[in-house]
Amino acid sequence: MRRIHFALVAGVSCGLLLLAMSCGGGGSTSVTPTPPSSTPNTVAITVYGGPSTVVAELNGVYVSVEVCAPGTSTCVTVPDVLLDTGSTGLRLLSDQVSSLGLVNVTSGGLTLTNCVTYLDNSYNWGPVATADVKMAGEVASSVPIQIIAEADYPYAAAPASCGGTADNSVDTLLANGILGVSFAQQDCGSVCESNPDAGPYYACNSTSCSGATVSVGQQVQNPVGLFSTDSNGVVLTLPMVPAGGAVSASGTLTFGIGTQSDNGLGSAVVLTPDDNGFFSTMFNGTTTANAFIDSGSSLLYFLQPATSGLTECTGVNAGLYCSTESLTATNTGSNGQTSSVPFSVESADVLLSSNNDVFSDLAGTGDNAQLGPYFDWGMPFFFGRSVFVDIEGQSATGTATVGPFWAY
Amino acid sequence: MAVDMAVLGAVIVMLGLCGPAYAVLGGNAATVKADQAQMKASLKITSNGRFEVHELQAESGNVVREFVSPDGQVFGVAWTGHFMPQYSVMLGGYTDVITKAAQTRRNHRAPLAINEPGFVFSAFGHMKYYTGRAYIPSMVPAGVLAEEIK
Numbered sequence: 001m002r003r004i005h006f007a008l009v010a011g012v013s014c015g016l017l018l019l020a021m022s023c024g025g026g027g028s029t030s031v032t033p034t035p036p037s038s039t040p041n042t043v044a045i046t047v048y049g050g051p052s053t054v055v056a057e058l059n060g061v062y063v064s065v066e067v068c069a070p071g072t073s074t075c076v077t078v079p080d081v082l083l084d085t086g087s088t089g090l091r092l093l094s095d096q097v098s099s100l101g102l103v104n105v106t107s108g109g110l111t112l113t114n115c116v117t118y119l120d121n122s123y124n125w126g127p128v129a130t131a132d133v134k135m136a137g138e139v140a141s142s143v144p145i146q147i148i149a150e151a152d153y154p155y156a157a158a159p160a161s162c163g164g165t166a167d168n169s170v171d172t173l174l175a176n177g178i179l180g181v182s183f184a185q186q187d188c189g190s191v192c193e194s195n196p197d198a199g200p201y202y203a204c205n206s207t208s209c210s211g212a213t214v215s216v217g218q219q220v221q222n223p224v225g226l227f228s229t230d231s232n233g234v235v236l237t238l239p240m241v242p243a244g245g246a247v248s249a250s251g252t253l254t255f256g257i258g259t260q261s262d263n264g265l266g267s268a269v270v271l272t273p274d275d276n277g278f279f280s281t282m283f284n285g286t287t288t289a290n291a292f293i294d295s296g297s298s299l300l301y302f303l304q305p306a307t308s309g310l311t312e313c314t315g316v317n318a319g320l321y322c323s324t325e326s327l328t329a330t331n332t333g334s335n336g337q338t339s340s341v342p343f344s345v346e347s348a349d350v351l352l353s354s355n356n357d358v359f360s361d362l363a364g365t366g367d368n369a370q371l372g373p374y375f376d377w378g379m380p381f382f383f384g385r386s387v388f389v390d391i392e393g394q395s396a397t398g399t400a401t402v403g404p405f406w407a408y
Numbered sequence: 409m410a411v412d413m414a415v416l417g418a419v420i421v422m423l424g425l426c427g428p429a430y431a432v433l434g435g436n437a438a439t440v441k442a443d444q445a446q447m448k449a450s451l452k453i454t455s456n457g458r459f460e461v462h463e464l465q466a467e468s469g470n471v472v473r474e475f476v477s478p479d480g481q482v483f484g485v486a487w488t489g490h491f492m493p494q495y496s497v498m499l500g501g502y503t504d505v506i507t508k509a510a511q512t513r514r515n516h517r518a519p520l521a522i523n524e525p526g527f528v529f530s531a532f533g534h535m536k537y538y539t540g541r542a543y544i545p546s547m548v549p550a551g552v553l554a555e556e557i558k
Contacts, residue, residue: 086535117492119531119540120510120520121503161494164507182535191468191490197448198468199491276490277536292534368519368532370486370539370558 089220123163183404230256240384245356258397271333297378
């Protein structure tokens, strides 16, 4: 049985926290080019059905992450961590890091605990602990991460306010963890410094929990923003996947934007989001202001048949498109930059009857009773290009635009 | 599967009889106060003669609108904000219906829509933006359209 991930919406939001620029060099008035970092800054990523032997993920994009007890060489490498540009922070199943003896973050003598609730009321629940995070040559020290409490993990049960069903095993998470590298540096932001009831943070003893305030520095973080070099964002690069799909695809996650010879923006178009994280997309004469790019979304989700002009599948694939067509949409950022995006859609009935799990042209409808039509540029968008995600408040050589932004 | 549906029906009937724990969908208007306390929210009440809208604005910026019929029952809820709302606060025991529906579908973590005779629900969300609505069809006052619950 396949399941389709939508946005891996870590229960998150971030106020506009402006971080000090931490990417290397570049004096404010100097014309001297930023000295390139020479730190190894690339790791492999793989798109495939994922680590669950029970449920195959569609378009799951995975990376390995090395985590260490802070300041020590006691480390483990966790494979098959889902790489999500739509959420923030590293979240790992407890068994993956049980050998490290990580120390939990405390709040008033109690254990600071993080809750991420998904739209279907499933959730990730568990304590915040600090760990060193190492990828390629990059190191982020003492990063607050979430330990997802598995069923055998001795820990306070999630309160009803966190959600209904725990995604706390490889067969429910469809990964050993999630690495959220969105343009938000924290999973909550300044709101959680003053408001104990925003939702993401609790203070727990062994049996009970209550809402807690937490400083931004102790919130679950995008590790990339804490790297000592190449810390202003990431670049995902994947090859095109042919019509009909593939069993797997291999690509590269590159750290930093415009910090080395391998991560320059070049001629990429830069799109900034509005306050709600959206840009606009015009397709088939319909413009929606609710568009976004998200590697945690398995498919493209956009409009409905009446406005897209495409045919919706019936039966088991209802909600997906069954047309096969070559199409073009136009994206416009809040900064007014525009780009034309050619893409393809192939019948879900055909694609999902194959043995493939990786598709560049699998799409579904995107329309909500409350929001209206939207355009979710999920994983299919990432094939055949490089996609840059620049962290809020961080600048990048090659553009005057300060993050948050996407570029491609 | 028939058994599952029967159980689901029983759950809904029980909710109708007992009322949810703290509020609010399907409860009386007084339960809005419980939500207000839970959310530490400001409350603004408006009326159009056909129903009242009790709008709760939390310090986090989340807005929850609870729709109250002339006989004082909360027949619908709609929400928008930068944070995922706590379903259990807004929807009380109906949260269990969402959980059960989620367990039987293919699209995990997709925007969830439920269209049961006793409960209609849809939700969308991505980082920095969550929105959705829920209502109980049998409790919607005559002449009020579902589209007005927003």
